[in-house]
Amino acid sequence: MGKPNDLVQGTLDLLILKTLRPDAMHGWAIAKRIQQLSGDVLQVQQGSLYPALHRLEQQGWIKARWAESETGRQAKFYSLTPGGLSQLEKETANWNRLSEAINLIVSEA
Amino acid sequence: MRWIQQMRMRFQMLFHRGTAAARLDDELQDHLERQVTENLAAGMNAEDARYAALRTFGNPALLREQARATWSWTWAESLVSDVRYCIRTLLRTPGFAAIAILVMALGIGANVALFTVVRSVLLNPLPYRDSDQLVSLYEHEARLADFTNYLPVDVGSFTEWQKAAQGVAQMAMLSPWQSYNVSSEGGKLPERIDASWCSWNLFSTLGVSPALGRSFNASDDQPNAEATVILSAQFWARRYDSDPAIVGKKIWLDAKPYTVIGVLPTSFVYEGAFSGNTMQAWTPINHEAPPEVLHTFSDHELMVVARLLPGTSLASLVSQLNALQSHIKATHPGPSVHDGVSGRTMLDDVVHDYKTPLYALLAATGCVLLISCMNVASLLVARSAARKKELAIRVALGGGRMRLVRERLIESSLLSIAGGCLGLLFAAGALQWLIHSRSEMNRIEAIRFDGVVAIFAGGTILLCALFAGLVSAFSSSGKNVLASLHESSRAHSAGRTRATLRRTFLVLEVGLTVVLLVGAGLLLKSYRHLRSTDIGVPIDNVLTMHFSLPEARYKEPAQQVAFFESVIARVRALPGVQAAGLVSTAPGQGWGGDQAMSVVEHPPLAKGQNMSLMVRGAEPGYFAAIQIPLLRGRIFKSDERLDRAHVAVISQAAAQRYFPGEDPVGKHLKVAMTGEVFEVLGVVGDTRWYVSQPPNPTLYWPIYGNDYSHAAIVVRSLRNVEALSLPVQKIIGSLDADLPVSDVMTLRQSIGKATVDSQFDSLLVLAFAAIALILAAAGLYGVLAYLVTQRTSEIGIRIALGARRVQVMRKVLFDGLNPALIGLLFGLAASAAVVRLIRSMLYETEPLDVAVFATVAAILLLVAAMACVLPAWRASRLDPIQALRTE
Numbered sequence: 001m002g003k004p005n006d007l008v009q010g011t012l013d014l015l016i017l018k019t020l021r022p023d024a025m026h027g028w029a030i031a032k033r034i035q036q037l038s039g040d041v042l043q044v045q046q047g048s049l050y051p052a053l054h055r056l057e058q059q060g061w062i063k064a065r066w067a068e069s070e071t072g073r074q075a076k077f078y079s080l081t082p083g084g085l086s087q088l089e090k091e092t093a094n095w096n097r098l099s100e101a102i103n104l105i106v107s108e109a
Numbered sequence: 110m111r112w113i114q115q116m117r118m119r120f121q122m123l124f125h126r127g128t129a130a131a132r133l134d135d136e137l138q139d140h141l142e143r144q145v146t147e148n149l150a151a152g153m154n155a156e157d158a159r160y161a162a163l164r165t166f167g168n169p170a171l172l173r174e175q176a177r178a179t180w181s182w183t184w185a186e187s188l189v190s191d192v193r194y195c196i197r198t199l200l201r202t203p204g205f206a207a208i209a210i211l212v213m214a215l216g217i218g219a220n221v222a223l224f225t226v227v228r229s230v231l232l233n234p235l236p237y238r239d240s241d242q243l244v245s246l247y248e249h250e251a252r253l254a255d256f257t258n259y260l261p262v263d264v265g266s267f268t269e270w271q272k273a274a275q276g277v278a279q280m281a282m283l284s285p286w287q288s289y290n291v292s293s294e295g296g297k298l299p300e301r302i303d304a305s306w307c308s309w310n311l312f313s314t315l316g317v318s319p320a321l322g323r324s325f326n327a328s329d330d331q332p333n334a335e336a337t338v339i340l341s342a343q344f345w346a347r348r349y350d351s352d353p354a355i356v357g358k359k360i361w362l363d364a365k366p367y368t369v370i371g372v373l374p375t376s377f378v379y380e381g382a383f384s385g386n387t388m389q390a391w392t393p394i395n396h397e398a399p400p401e402v403l404h405t406f407s408d409h410e411l412m413v414v415a416r417l418l419p420g421t422s423l424a425s426l427v428s429q430l431n432a433l434q435s436h437i438k439a440t441h442p443g444p445s446v447h448d449g450v451s452g453r454t455m456l457d458d459v460v461h462d463y464k465t466p467l468y469a470l471l472a473a474t475g476c477v478l479l480i481s482c483m484n485v486a487s488l489l490v491a492r493s494a495a496r497k498k499e500l501a502i503r504v505a506l507g508g509g510r511m512r513l514v515r516e517r518l519i520e521s522s523l524l525s526i527a528g529g530c531l532g533l534l535f536a537a538g539a540l541q542w543l544i545h546s547r548s549e550m551n552r553i554e555a556i557r558f559d560g561v562v563a564i565f566a567g568g569t570i571l572l573c574a575l576f577a578g579l580v581s582a583f584s585s586s587g588k589n590v591l592a593s594l595h596e597s598s599r600a601h602s603a604g605r606t607r608a609t610l611r612r613t614f615l616v617l618e619v620g621l622t623v624v625l626l627v628g629a630g631l632l633l634k635s636y637r638h639l640r641s642t643d644i645g646v647p648i649d650n651v652l653t654m655h656f657s658l659p660e661a662r663y664k665e666p667a668q669q670v671a672f673f674e675s676v677i678a679r680v681r682a683l684p685g686v687q688a689a690g691l692v693s694t695a696p697g698q699g700w701g702g703d704q705a706m707s708v709v710e711h712p713p714l715a716k717g718q719n720m721s722l723m724v725r726g727a728e729p730g731y732f733a734a735i736q737i738p739l740l741r742g743r744i745f746k747s748d749e750r751l752d753r754a755h756v757a758v759i760s761q762a763a764a765q766r767y768f769p770g771e772d773p774v775g776k777h778l779k780v781a782m783t784g785e786v787f788e789v790l791g792v793v794g795d796t797r798w799y800v801s802q803p804p805n806p807t808l809y810w811p812i813y814g815n816d817y818s819h820a821a822i823v824v825r826s827l828r829n830v831e832a833l834s835l836p837v838q839k840i841i842g843s844l845d846a847d848l849p850v851s852d853v854m855t856l857r858q859s860i861g862k863a864t865v866d867s868q869f870d871s872l873l874v875l876a877f878a879a880i881a882l883i884l885a886a887a888g889l890y891g892v893l894a895y896l897v898t899q900r901t902s903e904i905g906i907r908i909a910l911g912a913r914r915v916q917v918m919r920k921v922l923f924d925g926l927n928p929a930l931i932g933l934l935f936g937l938a939a940s941a942a943v944v945r946l947i948r949s950m951l952y953e954t955e956p957l958d959v960a961v962f963a964t965v966a967a968i969l970l971l972v973a974a975m976a977c978v979l980p981a982w983r984a985s986r987l988d989p990i991q992a993l994r995t996e
Contacts, residue, residue: 027136028143046144047167048175050137055179058122060114066132071143076136083111 012052013061014095017080017088020062024079026069027053053078061087122181133176137169188519191512195520205492206524209485213528213573215880216481218535219474221566225540227467228565229556231460235380236555238316239416244423245381245458246270246280246413248434249449252719258451259458262413264398265406266437266447270413273433278415278426281314283307284394285381285412290659292361292847297348301657301849303387304362305379306394312339312373314416321345322356322371329370330393332400337393338367342375344389362390364661364847378554380459381412406437407445407705407782414455427452444719444781445705459551466870469947473628473877476621478569480884482576483614487888489521489581490611491895514582521578529570536566547869549862584610611892615928616935618885623936623969624943625878630961631944632871635954639864644697645796645804646735648856650830653695655852656841657819666751670813672844673820677728679840680822687827690731691812691820693724696796698821698859701725706808708767709777709786722763722778723798723805726812726820732758732793735823742774742791745811754814757787763806764792778808800863801952821852830855870950882969885932886976893925893980904984905992918985925977926970933969937962 019025019033030053031046056062061084069075080088122129141162148158163169177183199206234240247259248266262282271280284306293299309330318324319339329337338360340349349355359366379388395403402408417426430450438448453461493500500513537558544553663669673691680689694701703723707714714720729747732739741764745756757778764773773789780787787810795804812820824833838850854862861868897904904917944956 026139028140031140045167046140046165047137047169047172050133050140050172051175051179054133054176058115058118058179058181060111060118063114073139074135075139076132081111081114083114 011095012048013056014088014091016049016052016056017061017084017091020078020080020084021088024065024077026075026077028075030078056084060084119181126180126182126186129180130177133173137173141166141169187512191516191519192523195516195523199520199523202492205488209488209524210528210531212481212484212884213525214531214535216474216478216532217525217529217566217569217573218532218539219877220471220478220569221533221562222536222539222543223467223471223474224565225536225558225562226543226556227471228559228561230463230550230552231467233555235456235459236376236378237455240316240455242417243315243455244278244415244417244426244452245455246415246427246430246450246452248409248447249431249451250447251449259453260447261409262411263406263409263446264394264403264411265441266434267411267413269433269437270430270450273429274415274426276418277421277429278417279310279314280413280415281308281311282394282411282413283311283379283381284398284410285379285388286410287392287397288657288851289362289390290364290657290847290849291348292364294361299847299849300348301655301851302344302389304390304392305388306397307391308394311391311414314414316416317373317377319371320374321353322369324371325391325393330395332395332403334393334396336362336365336367336396337370338362339371339373339391340369341373341389341391342377345372362392363659365659367392380455380552381414401782405782406441407443409445409447415452423452423454443705444707444714445721462866463550465947465949466866469628469950470870470873470877473625473874476625477877477880477884478573480618480621480881482573483618484884484888485521485524485573486577486580487611487614487891489517489577490584491891493517493581493584494895517582518574518578521576521581522574525570525574525577528573529566533566547865549865580610611888611895612928615885615888615892616932618881618888619929619932619969619973620935620939622878622881622885623933623965624940625874625881626965626968627937627940627944627961628947629871629875629878630965631947631951631954631956631958632867632874634958634961635951636864636867636871638953639801639867640860642797642800644800644856644860645794646696646737646856648697648860650826650828651735651856652824652826652830652834652837653698653821653852653854653856653859654834654837654850655819655821656848656850658848660818662845662847663818666814666816669818670750673728673813673817675844676822676841677730679844680824680837681730683833683836683840685826685833686824688730688734688825690734690823691726691728692731692735692823693726693812693817693820694798695821695823695856695859696735696798697800697856697863698798700798703805704808705781706778707781709779720767721806722759722767722808725807725809726815726817727758727809728812728820731823732809734825736825737796738794740792740794741772742789744791744793747813750811750813752814754811755785755787756790757808757810758791758793759789759809760795760804760807761792762795762804763808766806800860867950867952882972886972889925889929889973889976890980892928893921893977894983896924897921897980897984900984901987901992904987905989908987909989909993914985917987918981921981921984922974922977925981926973929969929973929977933966936969937966940965 015034016030019030019037025033027049031049053062057064057078060081062078063081064076064078066074067077069077144162144165145158148161149155153161166172235243237243245259246262248262249258250260253260264282267280267282274280285303287304287306289302289304291300291302307325309325309327312318312324320342322339325337325339328334340355345351345355352358355369356371358369360369361367373391398410402410415426417423427450430452434450435448438446503513504510540556544556547553658669658672663672677689677691680686701723703721705719705721707720729744731737732744740761742758744758745754749756759767759773759778767773768776774791776789778787778789779785787808793809796807797804798807822837824830824837826833834853838853841848841850907917908914940962941957948956
């Protein structure tokens with residue numbers, strides 16, 4: 001693993017959006033959360049989160065706010081925008097369709 | 110709502126870029142530190158913890174770049190940084206930058222200036238309502254077709270045309286050759302003004318209404334109406350201080366009272382052939398013109414303006430009137446009644462004379478621009494060749510190819526924009542100079558920058574930038590980085606392809622230069638012919654000035670003659686005057702009128718034949734004063750005047766044409782219009798009425814009598830004749846304080862005025878050709894010098910192996926002269942094809958003038974050789990050891 005490109009195209013975006021669904025989080029927490037939820041299978045190179053986060057922010061799917069974190073330092077907290085929420089639904093549906101299709105083929109063989 | 114979020118981000122990224130960058134660093138730093146802390150907590154030592162954190166995180170510098178790349182305005186940011194970089198590299202070689210900018214400025218400036226002139230003068234519509242519907246109508250005469258297709262019109266024909274064209278076109282006439290003496294009043298000096306007679310509907314036909322007062326109406330335009338006048342805004346402002354109460358006041362013209370009924374708008378200019386833009390006053394023609402002019406078919410005094418009504422075309426109107434005119438000719442078979450009609454759009458009528466010269470000049474500036482572009486492209490190629498190693502290294506290190514191409518384009522754009530701005534200043538200066546120096550040119554007042562010119566300038570700048578930039582980017586597209594890196598370590602035939610490109614440019618540059626040189630050569634030769642033309646009399650130290658006696662004050666012919674006599678007697682008595690005379694029109698100063706005649710002793714002329722002589726009134730001493738030689742017989746005497754004035758002297762051309770093989774002395778000439786008969790007393794030498802026109806058959810009759818109220822005083826002196834102008838004017842003032850003097854100039858000046866077009870065109874084209882030649886020579890030198898530097902080692906080896914220096918020099922010289930020779934051949938061939946386009950601008954010069962072509966070839970070869978000699982000489986002086994050591 002390593003580069004985000006190795007993940008299925010667009011998956012990193014989906015993971016980030018999904019992770020941010022319940023709560024605003026900063027970068028470090030997002031990375032930890034993905035690692036934790038995936039049971040350490042998906043070891044995203046942590047740094048590659050940031051270009052993805054900035055891209056999503058530029059596109060208006062997520063927005064950022066500077067606030068004091070649990071360590072007492074200023075951190076950038078990302079949260080979903082309404083647009084991001086519907087984008088998440090769309091991408092989730094896409095993902096489900098894709099993985100079902102792949103599952104069908106793989107289990108057939 | 111997402112777009113609001115996006116706009117917010119755009120805004121933030123544009124104005125808070127610095128903060129965003131700092132925060133990104135913080136963000137990444139924070140993440141790393143948390144990881145380090147976690148690793149430390151897991152029991153690693155400080156150093157390991159840091160390395161492990163970096164491993165899981167990735168390269169922070171790269172990630173920062175990747176994150177920044179997602180921001181908006183990144184393109185603008187990199188553009189700004191590229192521009193800054195290019196400015197820095199250009200500033201590092203200020204000489205190169207200055208030369209390139211100057212070259213571009215010359216090319217762009219000349220083009221913008223000429224385009225502005227062409228657009229304002231040739232293309233922009235005339236300043237009248239629906240001006241594309243306006244046409245100028247003329248008469249046409251098959252036998253004069255060599256001379257002109259556009260002859261002035263007579264009132265008789267005009268009246269018939271106007272009747273026939275009802276419902277098809279609205280027609281107005283004017284006679285723009287008139288003038289009035291404005292009497293001195295309220296402490297103002299008398300002056301003579303140019304004026305025009307016009308039919309009452311002229312201004313409504315043009316679609317112009319007066320700024321003050323009213324226009325003429327039909328009842329003003331009657332022989333027995335009260336005298337009325339409309340003033341030009343300029344004359345009103347100058348002489349009457351823009352007095353708003355002028356309307357209704359009376360002014361004195363030719364010693365008669367005229368009521369001012371209107372003042373034209375400031376913007377009004379009458380645009381027409383012969384207009385010269387000098388008309389100060391307008392009077393109704395039917396009131397002003399003598400009755401015989403108003404009903405004749407043979408006195409051609411008019412310009413005709415017609416507004417085509419919807420559904421009419423110029424061609425259909427002309428063909429309709431043409432049929433009418435042949436009918437007129439059939440019913441009035443007089444010798445000077447014309448048999449056809451011709452017409453052209455009013456715009457064409459105004460600018461026809463300038464079309465060929467202006468387009469020729471525009472083509473010349475186009476060539477200069479092309480040459481400048483190629484030169485700058487060539488300079489950029491040479492520059493990128495010199496930076497080849499740097500570029501190759503950048504490509505090898507992962508510099509994007511597009512980024513490099515963009516950099517080239519930015520570089521050329523910077524040069525082009527700077528050149529363009531400087532060029533616009535040039536253009537503005539050039540236009541100022543043009544307007545100042547060519548004020549007599551039709552429509553010169555219409556010249557101005559406008560939106561289209563701005564677009565043209567922008568387009569030119571863009572094209573130059575693209576051309577120069579793409580050429581240099583293309584030639585250094587670094588396809589084989591490895592080869593470049595290799596090549597730079599050991600070069601024999603380095604940069605061959607680049608040199609080929611530059612050689613192609615050189616061939617083109619030289620070719621274009623040759624075309625310009627040939628054009629300039631032909632125009633100069635033509636100008637020299639024009640200047641050295643003999644108008645029939647010596648032109649040095651001859652002063653002429655005109656005055657005109659108002660009919661109201663000098664009613665009787667005897668009064669006019671008495672005035673003429675006392676003026677000329679006093680002028681002759683002035684110290685410094687060698688000789689003086691009176692004439693109606695001096696040589697080289699215009700057509701001056703003609704008359705159809707017949708020889709009484711000859712059988713009547715066959716139908717369709719015509720005998721026409723230019724007519725001048727002269728005073729007996731005139732011939733000796735201006736030095737027209739007497740060839741046969743005698744000149745009329747001073748007492749052959751008034752009712753004894755039916756005597757004449759004819760010119761040699763008249764004698765040869767109308768009295769072939771016989772002696773004209775003693776024969777009699779009958780004037781067709783008046784029926785008066787004149788006895789021919791003698792034959793005198795020919796003179797030209799206009800410098801570039803051949804002598805016309807001319808007749809002189811006594812100015813004492815024959816109804817002359819105007820005259821030119823001709824004064825010849827041994828030296829410094831201009832000094833006499835004031836004393837002569839004082840003499841006239843002392844005889845009649847109300848009498849203004851006009852057109853005070855020497856014969857040489859009037860010839861110079863007639864040749865100013867030719868001088869202007871030839872000098873401008875010569876200037877362009879000179880610029881082109883310098884650029885081409887610089888290009889030649891540059892390419893050759895570059896080749897020699899590139900081949901230093903090769904030449905070193907050759908010399909080390911025993912090549913003689915002469916051989917080396919010859920080889921390099923040949924290398925350089927080769928493209929010049931090919932370009933010369935191309936250029937000569939192209940010139941031969943192109944020069945016939947400027948045939949109409951040439952006077953007594955054949956387009957394929959061998960001497961001009963040969964001179965151009967010689968000059969070009971000489972300059973090319975001079976440009977090549979230095980690099981060649983340097984190559985032959987190479988020290989082989991030094992050359993090989995530079996490797």
